[in-house]
Amino acid sequence: MARKIINDIVISKKSIRQIPLSPEKKKKGDRELRKAYSWQRKSLNPKLAIWIIAVICLLALFFGLSLVFSSATVIITPRTEKISFNNETYITKLDSSAQTDLSFEVLNVKQTEGQVVEATEEKEVSQKASGKIVIYNNYSTVSQRLINKTRFEASNGKVYRINSSVIVPGLKKVNGQTLPGSIEAVVYADQAGEDYNLKLADLAGDFKIPGFKGDPRYQGFYARLKTDITGGLIGKQRIVSNDLRKVTEDLIKVKLKEQLLKELYAVKPENYLIFKDGYIINYSRLPDMVVDKNSVKINLEGNLSAVVFNSLKLSKYIVLFKPEDLSSLGKNKTLEIKLTGEGIIKWQYDSEALKQDLVGKSEADFKNLMVKYKNSVSGIKVFFRPIWTRYFPDNINKIRIQEENLL
Numbered sequence: 001m002a003r004k005i006i007n008d009i010v011i012s013k014k015s016i017r018q019i020p021l022s023p024e025k026k027k028k029g030d031r032e033l034r035k036a037y038s039w040q041r042k043s044l045n046p047k048l049a050i051w052i053i054a055v056i057c058l059l060a061l062f063f064g065l066s067l068v069f070s071s072a073t074v075i076i077t078p079r080t081e082k083i084s085f086n087n088e089t090y091i092t093k094l095d096s097s098a099q100t101d102l103s104f105e106v107l108n109v110k111q112t113e114g115q116v117v118e119a120t121e122e123k124e125v126s127q128k129a130s131g132k133i134v135i136y137n138n139y140s141t142v143s144q145r146l147i148n149k150t151r152f153e154a155s156n157g158k159v160y161r162i163n164s165s166v167i168v169p170g171l172k173k174v175n176g177q178t179l180p181g182s183i184e185a186v187v188y189a190d191q192a193g194e195d196y197n198l199k200l201a202d203l204a205g206d207f208k209i210p211g212f213k214g215d216p217r218y219q220g221f222y223a224r225l226k227t228d229i230t231g232g233l234i235g236k237q238r239i240v241s242n243d244l245r246k247v248t249e250d251l252i253k254v255k256l257k258e259q260l261l262k263e264l265y266a267v268k269p270e271n272y273l274i275f276k277d278g279y280i281i282n283y284s285r286l287p288d289m290v291v292d293k294n295s296v297k298i299n300l301e302g303n304l305s306a307v308v309f310n311s312l313k314l315s316k317y318i319v320l321f322k323p324e325d326l327s328s329l330g331k332n333k334t335l336e337i338k339l340t341g342e343g344i345i346k347w348q349y350d351s352e353a354l355k356q357d358l359v360g361k362s363e364a365d366f367k368n369l370m371v372k373y374k375n376s377v378s379g380i381k382v383f384f385r386p387i388w389t390r391y392f393p394d395n396i397n398k399i400r401i402q403e404e405n406l407l
Contacts, residue, residue, distance in 0.1 A: 129232030139220025155205030
């Protein structure tokens with residue numbers, strides 16, 4: 001029997017994707033597929049990526065700026081030692097340059113102060129006008145002493161005199177420019193009367209010194225008004241009673257003392273010391289100024305002279321002054337002082353050199369560097385800003401040296 005050959009039968013190959021799923025499995029698969037696509041979309045969200053990059057940049061900028069504006073504060077505790085004195089006597093010399101001398105210098109400051117009060121009395125007066133001038137030395141570099149009663153002639157021919165001697169400094173150089181030396185002084189009219197009253201705005205030209213006529217100094221020395229010259233009067237004038245004047249002058253002296261001490265510490269060189277009661281103040285009356293028909297302004301001038309010491313030379317001493325010790329201040333070249341009590345010797349160190357040594361160094365380098373200063377410094381602490389940095393700034397101006405208070 002002949003075999004039949006089946007040519008029309010085709011066996012189909014089914015893919016797993018073509019196998020039908022149950023409704024429940026199909027639904028679950030769709031959910032998982034959507035979740036996967038959703039996570040992929042979120043992870044690739046360009047806005048989120050931009051925000052992440054921006055935050056990273058801001059953090060980098062913050063740390064960069066913190067380094068730019070970094071600083072360091074170094075707290076120094078100097079090496080100290082206590083010393084005692086038992087009323088030992090020493091002789092100090094004025095402006096001595098010898099290293100072995102205990103020397104002093106004198107600072108002088110001047111102020112004027114006034115107060116308006118009621119004028120309750122009246123009397124006949126013959127009063128000289130007065131005011132302030134500035135005397136200039138444009139003659140030489142040598143100081144010139146002008147004696148008491150030296151005359152100054154104004155351009156209008158009126159003559160005025162100083163009532164105490166002054167020393168006019170010589171020529172000096174400031175920033176390469178030669179300038180005349182100068183000093184303030186109070187002048188009084190040669191005669192009483194209103195004719196000698198003189199306002200700044202009314203004077204044309206300088207004061208000359210008649211005593212220098214025929215001498216080259218006549219052209220080199222001159223004076224100019226600093227204030228109006230006032231108070232000249234012959235006739236009746238309202239005056240202040242003696243009791244009111246005394247009370248008012250006492251109040252003015254209190255104000256003057258406060259102003260003089262404030263100016264003294266303002267002009268004192270940084271490395272100089274002034275001790276308690278190490279000064280003397282002389283008060284002098286200036287002419288009263290008539291304010292109106294019922295009021296007068298009482299004026300005083302205060303001159304303070306203070307003894308100052310170079311702190312480097314005086315590091316081993318404590319000096320206690322009494323006001324009477326200064327009665328001859330300015331007349332003598334030496335001063336006798338007594339040392340008593342306890343003091344503290346403080347070792348000196350070069351703060352600028354220390355800052356130079358610290359520039360750009362790490363905290364580890366700093367600890368090794370402190371060996372160099374062990375003889376003059378007993379303790380040292382460092383505070384960095386920002387707190388996470390451990391390097392000193394490269395800019396020396398951002399390193400600050402402070403000294404711990406020893407008192």
